Amino acid sequence: MTPRSAPEAFADLIRIMERLRSPEGCPWDREQTHHSIKPYLIEEAYEVIEAIERDDDAELPAELGDLLLQIVFHAQMAQERGAFAIEDVVRAICDKMVRRHPHVFGDLEVKDAEEVLRNWSRIKAEERQDQEDTSALAGVPRAMPALLRAQRLGEKASRVGFDWESAGPVLDKMQEELDELRAAVQLGDPDAVEAELGDLLYAAANFARHADVNAEDALTKASDRFGRRFRYIEEQLAAQGKDIRATPLEQQEALWQEAKTRV
Numbered sequence: 678m679t680p681r682s683a684p685e686a687f688a689d690l691i692r693i694m695e696r697l698r699s700p701e702g703c704p705w706d707r708e709q710t711h712h713s714i715k716p717y718l719i720e721e722a723y724e725v726i727e728a729i730e731r732d733d734d735a736e737l738p739a740e741l742g743d744l745l746l747q748i749v750f751h752a753q754m755a756q757e758r759g760a761f762a763i764e765d766v767v768r769a770i771c772d773k774m775v776r777r778h779p780h781v782f783g784d785l786e787v788k789d790a791e792e793v794l795r796n797w798s799r800i801k802a803e804e805r806q807d808q809e810d811t812s813a814l815a816g817v818p819r820a821m822p823a824l825l826r827a828q829r830l831g832e833k834a835s836r837v838g839f840d841w842e843s844a845g846p847v848l849d850k851m852q853e854e855l856d857e858l859r860a861a862v863q864l865g866d867p868d869a870v871e872a873e874l875g876d877l878l879y880a881a882a883n884f885a886r887h888a889d890v891n892a893e894d895a896l897t898k899a900s901d902r903f904g905r906r907f908r909y910i911e912e913q914l915a916a917q918g919k920d921i922r923a924t925p926l927e928q929q930e931a932l933w934q935e936a937k938t939r940v
Contacts, residue, residue: 690745691763694753711751718747776800798836813837825893827882835886844887851880906936 861869885892
């Protein structure tokens with residue numbers, strides 16, 4: 678069988694989605710709306726990330742396909758109501774990529790990746806001139822994971838010069854926020870505790886940016902470590918015929934320290 682070219686394969690996917698949404702298609706697919714399938718878009722994106730994290734080249738094409746399906750699904754529903762079509766989606770991103778890479782598709786010269794990012798930010802700002810939100814922070818979705826959003830906001834502010842000069846002062850800021858959190862806890866003010874904890878986490882995200890660390894990845898890995906170590910405690914206690922719920926905290930802590938050297 679002759680391999681399908683990319684345009685042919687993409688056209689197949691579009692035809693499949695048209696059929697699924699047709700009167701002769703799938704009852705479930707016909708019932709869906711942009712809002713009803715919104716969670717699947719996020720879920721499929723996370724599954725792509727998991728495949729990347731595992732360096733799973735065998736699974737990654739399938740996960741990218743699932744994500745692509747969501748894009749085609751939304752475009753098909755939009756076409757049915759006369760809003761736009763998949764061609765508009767593809768054309769928009771093609772135009773944007775050409776416009777934002779004048780050093781590739783034009784005659785602009787750049788010396789390094791940092792200059793590319795500065796030009797990218799400048800071009801985006803020019804694009805936003807006709808939009809209601811012209812802030813340097815525009816374009817960071819509120820629906821993003823909070824830690825990732827915090828790091829992205831700090832990155833955008835940095836591009837216009839609003840930033841700490843190095844990681845050291847950010848550590849000082851984290852200590853300042855920790856002290857304010859302690860004070861709020863001592864006052865017993867839940868609203869203040871929430872606010873100060875948020876400030877501490879935001880400062881931590883900015884430290885991650887200055888340390889060239891992805892804050893979301895760092896927290897994910899910390900959660901993974903916690904999971905492995907906690908499961909170690911459960912397994913060790915189960916081997917002794919004990920229930921973790923009835924085990925003194927001191928014994929759990931001893932096993933936790935042991936887990937830190939093993940998992």
